[in-house]
Amino acid sequence: MNFPSELKYTKDHEWVKVDGNEATIGITDFAQRELGDIVYVDINTVGEEVAKEAVFGTVEAVKTVSDLFMPVSGTVLEVNAELNNSPELVNSDPYGQGWMVKISLSDLSEIDGLLSADAYQTLVGA
Numbered sequence: 001m002n003f004p005s006e007l008k009y010t011k012d013h014e015w016v017k018v019d020g021n022e023a024t025i026g027i028t029d030f031a032q033r034e035l036g037d038i039v040y041v042d043i044n045t046v047g048e049e050v051a052k053e054a055v056f057g058t059v060e061a062v063k064t065v066s067d068l069f070m071p072v073s074g075t076v077l078e079v080n081a082e083l084n085n086s087p088e089l090v091n092s093d094p095y096g097q098g099w100m101v102k103i104s105l106s107d108l109s110e111i112d113g114l115l116s117a118d119a120y121q122t123l124v125g126a
Helices: 029-035 108-113 117-124
Strands: 014-019 022-027 038-042 055-061 065-069 074-079 101-105
Touching: 022 029, 101 108
Parallel strands: none
Antiparallel strands: 014 022, 022 101, 038 055, 055 065, 074 101
8 A cells, every 4th residue: 555655644544735825635545445446526615615524525436435524624726627537546546646625724733633654554554
């Protein structure tokens, strides 16, 4: 499994890549493996302020639907439109083309509460 060290992680298996006051968010390699083949991503929160740990969408795999939890508070700026036609990108490239949303951060200090790659790897027992 892949755990890029430049990212931050949550106990709910989301990853965060911070760039200034913006962040890109997706689900981890571990999460996509646990879910299996992803067939649909439903995120309709563009333009909305979403609180930390609130649900910002869902991801549907062949056997289950899972909520997506916002790792940090922010306003959703963009949803990855590629996932509408190619949700399998979450499986094939979870940290690249399979990203889910880009947000404007409300509180940069919340980043400090996220897990490092090593801490996340320990959490999932990898």
